[in-house]
Amino acid sequence: MYRFKTFLLMTLLTVIFIILGGAIAGEGGLFTAFIFALVLNFISYWYSDRIAIKMTKSKPLPKEKAPNLHRMIEDLSRKADLPKPDVYITPSNQPNAFATGRSPNKAAIALTEGIMDMLDKEELEGVIAHELSHIKNRDTLISTLAAVMAGALAFIARLGRYRMLFGRRNKGAGALLQIAALIFAPLAAIIVKMAISRTREYKADARAAEISGRPDGLASALEKMERYMKSGGENMEVNEATSHMFILNPLSSEGISKLFSSHPPTEDRITRLRQMR
Template structure:
């Protein structure tokens, strides 16, 4: 329904401006730009974050965890990356499950327990399984076309000859359409987050662990500077939690609402009534890790 609304908005803008030729050009250019980004998104995003790929030798616990979750989800093993960054966050990228990659920051790995990291990575694999990268590329294509058409709207005035256009309607469309497209795009992104939360809960089998992880990292992600987002604000929509608080203009639902939804899912699944204890949360991925360890051994730097 949201994709249909976005498409209808594009058609209405084209009709109001009367530039059918300009509308087609805008759509083709936007589609070309977004298809290029879609095809190369994983390399672009990972390069922006200076992510380093890890394997069973360099990060055995983290890699094995992702491998186990991918098997549960029935997905091909994605490439696994670690980002040396204090801000706790994670994301998935790649044009399809066969070319997917998942990444987590060292800040996230050192902050969460094994169960919580499993919930976070299951969420990211949920994005892969739901093919959200494809959906968001389609959304970006139409939204990009709307913005382009609005920017050049005053130059495509063919509709005036046909009696469709007038200056007031054109100006209204030029200013309102991109804003409306942004709102619809955010609404679609929010629904994909809820979908990935549910998929992650099913993959990990522990929705309360994911809820606990969201509660832990949400505040820290907003408080700890993220240099990548500061340089490229558009990257904020990649992460599992937002990097700034603005419910109206955020690409993510409110964390409290996501946690409440996960609690409902847990009740439906008959999951354990509470997340792991404080002692369990400080334990490493390896069950033989010493109890005195205060940081998770998921941190590949061994901090």
């Protein structure tokens, strides 16, 4: 099933990418966008873990610097029937975490400095189990592909707007098509990405409760993290295209941005976990 989802996502985003390239630069743009999309898909598939780590400025966390954390991840990985993923630390005071990698054998988990300081053992186990669930379900590949393609679409849309302002402008129907593509193509890609993200968060929460055996641990962790977000704590310095990869959206969601949130309401997630007791 995950292979079908991956293929579908790559196909949809590639088609949107080609349409946008064609609207901006005509037939030549169609061919260029097609080649660029193929190259981008190839790179993001094989190097998804490295891309995500680099985009979030995460660094390797050696076992000797955090032996208890590594032992915890080893134990939970064994319960989830997974190889132990690589462990990274993300330089931010905001409590958050994400997983990445194209397969369980090429996976990594990144934890922020803030989450290490804020959560107790059971809460941290819940968060790690949640990320292991994403690895088990192969969500990590899909989410990274979505991040890379969405970021590329946003970039090419900016180039298109620049060309409209300072370059040669199309006229009539061509101009309308160009404007529509610049507005709706990136939006369509975002909607595709969000639809996948919301569903997978609920599933990962449920699986995490099974792995850790303590649904209250993850529920309590989500409460603390949400409280930090609502109290005006710092946003992470991450690209918006990668925000859906985290256990909670690391960027503030106010106003209309809530309509396009990649995560379901945290209160709903907590309620579901409490009911699993």
